[in-house]
Amino acid sequence: MIVKFEILFSGHENIRSNHQKTIEITKESHLTPQGDCIIGVNASSSCADLPLELKNQLKNPESKIKFSIRVADKEFVLEGKGHPELILSHTEDIVIRKSDFICPRTLAIKCDKASDLLPRDMVTLLQDPKTKGIFTISVG
Template sequence: MRFEIQFSGHENIRSNHQKTIEITKESHLTPSGDCIIGVNASASCADLPDSIKKKLQNPNSKVNFSIKVGSHEFIVKGRGHEDLILTHHEDIVIRKSNFVCPRTLAVKCDKASDLMPREMISLLQNPDTRGTFTIMID
């Protein structure tokens, strides 16, 4: 099962948060949003199909994320969680921790935004750059 979300870059993307990665449907970003890697996302947690949400709400689900920008790809592995509510209308956050809120898509992820290759981040600092955030669930 897979679901793709398109997003774009922004000049304030820093990607140096050590616990999370976020994409947002918002178009505005301040430098303090240091976990955000993309804006103008085509979907948020609330927009996901019910079949994906059901899989994400299973703690046994293994979730892989592919973040593609140009010729670069960054893979993150995470887990589902029974308490995910997936109702946020703007954001998607994947977390290294077990913290759950309406923006949380997956927990216990093996990477955060600080580990994204700096070449990808440089590309994402251009608002004309497009990326793809793909959710893959076994």
């Protein structure tokens, strides 16, 4: 059975999306240029807000996790892995990582892409605070 969950987010003028190891979305509305892995602000959910069923699937190392980032008519898809030690308790952020580092903000590890690979035309759209995006988590 595949569990799907969508998180809505907004763009911000300081989005750079050039981090080579992570992608982050945050419920916070403020973003400095140093947050170079952040692709969206004002997110509708954080790790702590995810449904229990989804959290349980994410903690299964056998689960296949697919992420989709949609902005206007553009889509960026990546895959990652779950882990039994995922904490999933951060109240502001969601981070997906290429590494196997786990903290309360970590949603998935060993992902195949990071924010530096987000298409630059999508990043340009996300630099407009009026831009809306959808971050979809699919686990099965």
